[in-house]
Amino acid sequence: MSVTTTAHINSRGQAREMLHFYAQAFRGEVTIATYTDIHAVEDPGQADQVAWGQVVASNGFRVMAYDVQPSKPFDAGENAYYLALRGDDATEIRRMWDGLADGATVLTSLGPAPFAPLYGMLTDRFGVTWIVDVTPPQH
Structure with a gap:
């Protein structure tokens, strides 16, 4: 059995752009599910934001990202990770x-x-x- 660790990046409205940027940098494939896709829209402005997303590359690179819901606090922090x-x-x-x-x-x-x-x-x-x-x- 193998176990992997995948970084999960939280953002406020930038997850889609992030995922596509990392897909280009690492030659990976993007998968995105929006809040509309998963039937979890809290605010109309959030409907097309990323509820779950990932980039997977054939060389093993993987990263996940999502847009934090409006009802949750979010502070990107400084050197948080x-x-x-x-x-x-x-x-x-x-x-x-x-x-x-x-x-x-x-x-x-x-x-x-x-x-x-x-x-x-x-x-x-x-x-x-x-x-x-x-x-x-x-x-």
């Missing part, structure tokens, strides 16, 4: 970094680090901070 993106293929990691970097604030440029062949940190255009690295070879 990081998402870690790790892989063993430097070319693929660089490609993903380049996708995420579109509109991002780069906190640490992607490059060699004492603990990893490549390491970088950025906050993407949605305020999500990503730690991106190539896993060091096991000795």
